[in-house]
Amino acid sequence: MVQRVAVVGAGLMGGGIAQVAAQAGYDVVLRDVTPDALERGLGAVRGSYAKFVEKGRLSQDDADAALARITTTTELDAAADADLVVEAVFEKLEVKAEVFRELDRICKDDAVLASNTSAIPITSIAAVTRRPESxxxxxxxxxxxxxxxxELVRGYKTSDAALAAxxxxxxxxxxxxxxxxxDVAGFVTTRLISALAMEAVALLESGVASAEDIDTACRLGFGHAMGPLETIDLTGVDIMLNAATNIYTDTQDEKFAAPxxxxxxxxxxxxxxxxxxxxYPHG
Ligand SMILES: NC(=O)c1ccc[n+]([C@@H]2O[C@H](COP(=O)([O-])OP(=O)(O)OC[C@H]3O[C@@H](n4cnc5c(N)ncnc54)[C@H](O)[C@@H]3O)[C@@H](O)[C@H]2O)c1
Incomplete structure (x- = not known):
């Protein structure tokens, strides 16, 4: 049973994961490399709780109690008694590999080691540990x-118990x-958004329809909150190109070849x- 959670990386995602975990009653240790990064991360959590309180979606007492359940540290050793560790450091295999090597050394034998990666194969991260099943x-x-x-991702050796935890x-x-x-490149979500995004760009490029009309088609025809071209602008054209290219490199499937x-x-x-x-122009 998961009771104590460690979150490694106090950025946008790590802070958010610590926030929802503490709010759900888990004791959370939040680790980053510098006190500044931790203060920024915790500041964002505090600010987000305050907004929920302002909107009447969380009581002040519950927000205070949740915040009190988060301990910050620059020492990874603080993850030693965690039942589950969620890693949310930079999206670089070398950085994640270093964290997982350390976690493998520090964490108790039955701990589950999770990664919030959006694209790096879980199998590659797991392979640096002596416990890839976890x-x-x-x-x-x-x-x-x-x-x-x-999105829960099974690496090549992930056990049913780790997935269940x-x-x-x-x-x-x-x-x-x-x-x-x-453990396919892009998992399910990035595969889907990349296929749609590449097709939307191809339709625009070949003059079949305008950007506005392609986005309107997805919003009004399919009920999407945003059209694919608006989504690319929000995510970053470079990030989307990178995501699709990684999937293309792995699969050689032409539908992921960037126009x-x-x-x-x-x-x-x-x-x-x-x-x-x-x-679109912005700002
Ligand atoms: N931003 C998104 O929308 C999004 C969505 C889904 C998944 N992700 C994934 O989540 C992960 C984190 O992304 P983010 O947007 O929160 O990044 P971010 O840059 O906001 O935060 C990363 C944090 O990790 C810290 N860090 C780096 N090395 C560390 C280490 N060895 N130990 C502890 N902390 C360390 C950094 O100081 C920073 O605070 C990435 O793998 C990313 O691909 C991001």
Whole structure:
């Protein structure tokens, strides 16, 4: 049974995971490499609880109690008695591998080691440990307190027990889980969004329809909250190109081959909202 949780990385995702875990009653140790990063992370959690209180969705007492359940530390050793560790550090295999090597040394034998990676194969992360059966993907979505999905990913050697513990935790913090049974590039969610996004760009590139009309088709025809081109602008044109290219490299499936337009936009620096221009002007 999962009671004590350690979250490694106090950024956007790690802070959000710590927030929902503490709110659900788990004792949480939140670890980052510097006191500044921890203060930023905890500050974001505090601010988010305050908004929920303001909107009447959380009482002040419950917010205070949840905040009191989060302990911050720069010492990874604090994960020693955690039942479940969720890693949410930078999306780089070398950085994650270093964290998992350490966790393997520090954590108790029956701990479950989860990664919030959006794209790195769980099997590659698990392979640096002596307990690959205990390593599982828990892919939460941003903003974590609001988004209801958690994509659970089985690595090549992930045990049923590790997957069950990850599910217990994700459901415990109010998420609905889907299970990715094979550790494929892009899991399920990035596969789906990449296929739709590449097709939307191809339709635009070949002059079949305007960006506005492609997005309107998905919003009004399919009930999507956002159209695929708007989504690319929000996520980052470079991030989407990278995600699709990684899947293409792994699968050689042409539907993930990035259209020339997407590649040229990245080369030109039109990366979406963050640079003020993508498929649409921003700001
Ligand atoms: N941002 C998103 O929308 C999103 C969505 C789903 C999944 N993810 C995945 O979640 C993970 C984290 O993403 P993020 O957006 O929160 O990143 P972020 O940059 O906001 O935060 C990463 C944090 O990790 C910390 N860190 C780096 N090395 C560390 C170490 N060795 N020990 C402890 N902390 C360390 C950094 O100081 C930083 O605070 C990535 O794998 C990312 O792909 C992100």
């Amino acid at each position: 390593v599982v993907g828990t892919h939460f979505f941003s903003p974590v307190p609001l988004m209801k999905l958690c 990850a599910r217990e935790f994700a459901e415990g913090v109010g998420k609905t889980c889907i299970v990715v049974n094979r 020339e337009l997407l590649r040229r936009m990245v080369a030109a620096g039109d990366l979406g909202r963050k640079t003020g221009r993508g498929f």
